[in-house]
Amino acid sequence: MFIKTSNPAFKDFGDIVYDDMDFSSSHKINLNNKFIDNLKLVTNDYTFIKVTKGVVMILVSFDSNNIKSFIINRSLHIKKGIYFNFISISDEASVEVLTNTEFKSITLDNPFNYSNISSSLDISEIYTKFYQEKGTNYNFSGEKHSYWELTYVDKGELLTTIDRVSYHLKQGDLIFYAPMQFHTQSTFEKISSSYLTINFKMNFNHADLLCNKIFSLQRDSYFIVTRLIEELSNDNLYSDDLSLCYLKELIIQMLRLDNSHFHSKPTTHMQQTYENELLNDILLYIDDNIYEKISVSTLCDHFCISTSMLHSLFRKNMNNTAKNYINELKLSKSKELIRNSTHTLSEISEMLGFSSIHYFSKKFKSYFNISPTEYSKSIYN
Incomplete structure (x- = not known):
């Protein structure tokens, strides 16, 4: 930065x-x-x-x-x-x-x-977009073409071969076919498959990072796919632009993904919806009560959930802990209050529930790398 x-x-x-x-x-x-x-x-x-x-x-x-x-x-x-x-x-x-x-x-x-902040991959066009639902024993004999292709298994399982090497994709798995890679697709005898297929034009110099491997989506990537499918399916203003953005974001997520640290993915749409609604309610509660002393036990008691469930919600969806999120939100709020210049630092510390002005200043400097006093002076200048 x-x-x-x-x-x-x-x-x-x-x-x-x-x-x-x-x-x-x-x-x-x-x-x-x-x-x-x-x-x-x-x-x-x-x-x-x-x-x-x-x-x-x-x-x-x-x-x-x-x-x-x-x-x-x-x-x-x-x-x-x-x-x-x-x-x-x-x-x-x-x-x-x-x-x-x-x-x-x-x-x-x-x-x-100095290295400029610039894109290392460019997606200029989406050629085709299909959401396919195939029954059991489906078999596509194969093809190769001059553009990139992505296949994401939304439900069921899919068998694909790339240059005669087989890959078994399960729900939540994704695979890329590079230009001129011959590939086939088929379903199993007792398992059907619903999957998204996108053909697109991409300039990318490190194809080996994407090819010949299966990516298992983490939850944040799952949300990107959901938004991508939604934008590909409607004709709203700038939907095409958003589709390109979501596709690029998804590919970047896959490039950054370390599968050895993969822990969880949504098992069903119902489970994911329930967790999203619960987490949203918790986040709204924290925001509405930011001036109160909120703890993990406060949240657990209010929403009748266990500590482990609360921890899991934040870890899987926020990549954070509830305690850290509360502290970060309070510190961000303190910045807003300082910018408004309607309260002293002592008043802000007390309003946000910090035990003392010294503790507030210590946490503020630790998080923002600047003291509240210095920050206030920088805003004034």
Whole structure:
């Protein structure tokens, strides 16, 4: 996550300049670099920087080894003894440097290379979309084609072969066929199958990460498939765009999935619906009572469920614990209250049920990496 120079963490390296300064005698530097192998040392107390074009990252360090990075969002004064240099985040950028001295340069042992945030896979078009329901003893003799194909088994079981290798898919399983992979599909003698098939155009340079393996969906991926099927089935505004987004999200989830850590998936639609409704009621209750002292036992008593069931609901659907979720929600609420500037920090601490202002400040800084006081000052500035 990027940090701006207006963040209090930058204060060790320099200060924000809020007054208009005369940069008419400054030196202009045009940037398009994503790589630097040196840092410049500030040798006096008169070095000011202003971005005049594009998005610029400044790299700063005390010793040229432990380098910190910030996005420049204000004119800056860089302190004496600080090493610095620039990276252009946008394609082109420029800065003006106002100083009365020459900088000393030092070569980095480990050059800094910035990688743009960009997509590693691109899905440009969905060719076909079928939800197929096949009875027992169905047999498709096979085909190969120049585009990607996805098959997700919604119910029952399906047998598929890819280049003569067999794969047995069960409910909740998903498989990909890469371009020009010959594949067949069939059902079993006593087991039917309902499954989603999508043919699509995708640019992706790591096909081996998706091919020749079965993916068993976790619950978050199951929700993505549900939304994908819904959008593929209607003609609402931007449904096509959402379908492409959900398909890409699903593929990314599969790429990140470690099957060895897979624990659970929905067994039936009824079970999933029940758990979703219960969890939704619990989340609404927490939100409505955020100013009260809420504990795990409070939730269990109110909803007549066991501690283990509550833990399972949050672990499988929120990837979190109920206790952590409550604390995180309270801390997020405290940020909102600080931004509103209608209560003191002591009042906010008491309103949200923290035992003391010191405990509140400790939890706040631990979670947001900034104290409530510093955060309040940064909002004011």
